[in-house]
Amino acid sequence: MNQKVIAIDGPSASGKGTVAARVASALGWAYLDSGALYRLTALYARQQGVAWDDEAALAQLAAALPVAFTDGAVLLDGQAVDEAIRGEDIGMGASAVAALPQVRSALLQRQRDFLTAQGLVADGRDMASVVFPQAALKVFLTASAEVRAQRRARQLGLALDGAAFAQILADIEKRDAADRSRTVAPLAPQADAHILDTSALDIDASVKKVLDWYRQI
Numbered sequence: 001m002n003q004k005v006i007a008i009d010g011p012s013a014s015g016k017g018t019v020a021a022r023v024a025s026a027l028g029w030a031y032l033d034s035g036a037l038y039r040l041t042a043l044y045a046r047q048q049g050v051a052w053d054d055e056a057a058l059a060q061l062a063a064a065l066p067v068a069f070t071d072g073a074v075l076l077d078g079q080a081v082d083e084a085i086r087g088e089d090i091g092m093g094a095s096a097v098a099a100l101p102q103v104r105s106a107l108l109q110r111q112r113d114f115l116t117a118q119g120l121v122a123d124g125r126d127m128a129s130v131v132f133p134q135a136a137l138k139v140f141l142t143a144s145a146e147v148r149a150q151r152r153a154r155q156l157g158l159a160l161d162g163a164a165f166a167q168i169l170a171d172i173e174k175r176d177a178a179d180r181s182r183t184v185a186p187l188a189p190q191a192d193a194h195i196l197d198t199s200a201l202d203i204d205a206s207v208k209k210v211l212d213w214y215r216q217i
Contacts, residue, residue, distance in 0.1 A: 004029075004212060007038055007127035007135035011187060012091060012175045013148035015198050016141045017204065020123035022207045023191040027121070027214075032114040033069075034131065035094065039085035042068050042093030052096040054163050059102035065110075065215030078133070088171050095175050098125070099182040126185035128193055140189035143199040145172050145215050 005068050006023060008096035010016040017033055023029035025146040028140045050057045060126060097103050100157065104126075111131045114120055122131065129140035143151075150160050158164045179187035189195055194213050196207045 002136040003115065003132055004117075004135045005115060005127075005132045005135040006119075006121045006134045006137045006139065006210065008121065008123040008139045008141055008210070009125055009127050009129070009189070009193070010123075010141035011125075011179060012172055013140050013181060014143050015151065015203065016021070016123045018203055019198075019206045019210060020100070020121045022203065023210050023214075024032060024121035026207065027119060029119035029121050030116055032122040032124075034107075034111050034122060034127060036069075036074055036085060037062075037065070037067070037111065038094040038098045038103075040065055040081070040089050041082060041097050041107070042090050043085050043105060044076060045097065046090075046093070052101075053094050055100045055102050058097050058100060060074045061105045062097075062103050062106035065107075088168070091175060092171070092178075093177045095182075099158070099178070099184060101184050104130075104184055114186060125179055125187045128190045129188075130185050134215055137210075138193035139196055139210055139213070140193045141196045141198060142175060142208050143197060145169060145176065147199045148172055169213060 008016045008020045018127060021031050041058065044061055045052060045058055046062060050061060066077040073080050074085065108131065114122065128135055146169065149165060149172050152168050153160055153165050196206060196209055
């Protein structure tokens, strides 16, 4: 039986978080930013002095992660960390901890608990493959690395060329490689997923496409 879930997976900076949040708002459903949980784990580990390759210690932190999503804010141990978890270094840390089986296991049920009767839009990298394999709609949202780097640079108020932009692009390509090559839940579209390339689409068009697919079910 299909679950009342729209699972949206995709690479870093593809826009899946913005699209997923907008789709959830349009439907009146709950929203899960699963990537935030891995970013929070990486940030919390840094705060606690735990290395990003210490699998057993990281799993313990993940299982007891003091996180709350309140009124659009992300709280870690009662402190707002929205900006702190969006840095490129924490993004790389998220990729590192997400490659560890014990960490993924510790966070699996926490993610599934976000599903309620109202429905859920969940974005991440293994929403369709592992967390919600019975999702009513599976979407793999992507864009070229160049476009994603441009979007990230605009968010940061940086020029779309020069050394800073080159570093953003390199970081995105490095994270893509890490996400695709990890042995546990590698980033890849499911056979029954709809592929949505947003390279030439704005947010409104992307949201409309996902909603159209759902309404055709």
